Amino acid sequence: DAKTTQPNSMESNEEEPVHLPCNHSTISGTDYIHWYRQLPSQGPEYVIHGLTSNVNNRMASLAIAEDRKSSTLILHRATLRDAAVYYCILLIQGAQKLVFGQGTRLTINP
């Protein structure tokens, strides 16, 4: 099964950009890359998703490598409310599976 690999933790400062990496070297051509985040004591919430092209929305940007073997979630100006566990997920269309990575625990320093 295709899977994702993320750093266990990252730390950044408030109002600075944050780049959260994700490796998915066995991704196939039809697998979507999704990012969710989970704040303490809450269920995960959707952040962004993409297939091949870079994507932007009000929450974040998603940069996808040309070979699609990796991607980076970019928070342009981190706030304290962005402290959460960020999950990089592959939607594997062929096997109809959702594969969560380990997640990256993001700490934001004031």
Place this chain on the structure above:
Amino acid sequence: EAGVTQSPTHLIKTRGQQATLRCSPISGHTSVYWYQQALGLGLQFLLWYDEGEERNRGNFPPRFSGRQFPNYSSELNVNALELEDSALYLCASSPDRVYVGAGELFFGEGSRLTVL
């Protein structure tokens, strides 16, 4: 619009008992997904229901089962509870098969099951 709701919020059982967890998807959503999140671990995919049918299941033993009702709500049953079943069980819904349109999953707040 109401989000995904789960009940009960907390449930305490003893080893060997059965637990039933419930999930109501967002109105209009036909797909329901169940995940297990044990303490300190990531989300493990359990089950996916769509239009009343089980479409896929994760690598869990058969004592984890469930169903989806005609109103698209869903129930997760865990039989013969073991200590390691203690976890947060999360339900998510989507308006259609997420694999087709790469849509968004909407998660509930979860049901915390404690097995003593």
